Amino acid sequence: MEFTIKAGSPEKLKNGCVVVGVYAGGELSAAAQALDKASDGALAAVLAHGDLDDKAGATLLLHSLPGLATPRVLLVSLGKASELSDKTYRDAVAATAKQLGGIAAEDAAFLLADIDAPRDLAWRLSQAAQILKDSTYRSDTLKSKKEESKKGVRKLAFIVHGKTGEELQTALLRGEAVAEGIALAKNLGNLPGNVCTPGYLATTARKLAKDHKIKVEVLERADMEKLGMGSLLSVARGSHEPPKFIILNYKGGKAKDKPVVLVGKGITFDTGGISLKPGEGMDEMKYDMCGAASVLGTFKAIARMELPINVVGLVPTTENMPGGSAIKPGDIVTSMSGQTIEILNTDAEGRLILCDALTYAERYEPAAVVDIATLTGACIIALGNATSGLLANDDELAAELLASGQAAGDKAWQLPLWDEYQDMLKSNFADIPNIGSKGAGTITAACFLSRFTKAYKWAHLDIAGTAWKSGADKGATGRPVPLLTEFLIGRAGNR
Incomplete structure (x- = not known):
């Protein structure tokens, strides 16, 4: 999986899939709010049906929402906003990695790192890059037929607010x-x-x-x-x-x-x-x-x-x-x-x-x-x-x-x-x-x-x-x- 860091507005992203976080009780992260506004409340309407579990790491894949350039939006539960921790963040990233490995999209935009906690943005980027890259590991060295899949995201862009400076590039490299x-x-x-x-x-x-x-x-x-x-x-x-x-x-x-x-x-x-x-x-x-x-x-x-x-x-x-x-x-x-x-x-x-x-x-x-x-x-x-x-x-x-x-x-x-x-x-x-x-x-x-x-x-x-x-x-x-x-x-x- 290839990584880049970019600044951008969630609602304008044209990637094959856009990944945003949702807190327990249907509370939208800032990125999810931007998508919800652009889609005239489509995210909130879906969440009102209760299809996304509140537990950190639960996911819900949505298709063809109105007003958005992306064909897919992956909602990832972050648990209760007041209880967001290192573990719940990692659980959310791991769940994202699993879902991205099975969808028919070449690239994706990841907005989970651009939240208020835990720790700083550099840490969140570094952890996400590690977990996402590790998710692509396959132990098939000695198999006569390799585990190949035509599905799965190959390129992922981390979308952040503001500058994408050297500190964040270093975090990604780490x-x-x-x-x-x-x-x-x-x-x-x-x-x-x-x-x-x-x-x-x-x-x-x-x-x-x-x-x-x-x-x-x-x-x-x-x-x-x-x-x-x-x-x-x-x-x-x-x-x-x-x-x-x-x-x-x-x-x-x-x-x-x-x-x-x-x-x-x-x-x-x-x-x-x-x-x-x-x-x-x-x-x-x-x-x-x-x-x-x-x-x-x-x-x-x-x-x-x-x-x-x-x-x-x-x-x-x-x-x-x-x-x-x-x-x-x-x-x-x-x-x-x-x-x-x-x-x-x-x-x-x-x-x-x-x-x-x-x-x-x-x-x-x-x-x-x-x-x-x-x-x-x-x-x-x-x-x-x-x-x-x-x-x-x-x-x-x-x-x-x-x-x-x-x-x-x-x-x-x-x-x-x-x-x-x-x-x-x-x-x-x-x-x-x-x-x-x-x-x-x-x-x-x-x-x-x-x-x-x-x-x-x-x-x-x-x-x-x-x-x-x-x-x-x-x-x-x-x-x-x-x-x-x-x-x-x-x-x-x-x-």
């Missing part, structure tokens, strides 16, 4: 860039494990670097052995696929600016290893690299936006497979930090690859480090599928990420990382076990990681519940690319 980052993360997540291997992620990183101003380096097994990444390599022992350690470097800020480091878990398929997972639903373990996918997607977005900030991406990636060489419960391995780890469950492998990456991150003297991982089923039990779990050793960093999630519509919720939980990680034979005692699984997993993050400010995002959907809508969500991008926009001072 929305598109985030949607492109989400699409990359979705593509990688949705690919099967026999395609999206550690090598495939490395190739994707190299292509991303080639297309944008990003430097990339890929460490092989021998390189990791020299660095002493015994924890990461222990997970790779059962697989025939060679592990990779991908390093992305985006330098958009000043040379002396300390970078933000993003670390993404890249288990391209997780059988659980010797601690084998149940067979039911195991196909979804191809999504265990969605942390890595979100890092690559975020890099695509910030490079597209040319954000003035320095960012490093670290992606430790391997399969977790059972085999003659695979690690076993009871084995003890030595991490890059020198700490020894007792393997009590080989299905708690994500923290084993992340801990070496977190140690590696020290060399950048980072301003902050954020790791992203589909780490614990316990996070799904605690927070469900709407919210990512957030734990941090710095409350200010946590607050930044929480606010970024709110602004981006990609929410997180902070869980405690208190010293009392560290007592649940004790081993008689090594410095630390890879799982804690019973209970608080998400927290003890973060406690494990915190043992490797004492040199910098660090936050951990557990996206086990938010990285993909199951059931009829099965597929990667691209989260938390919106949260991470919004966080980096704020860090760059460009919000």
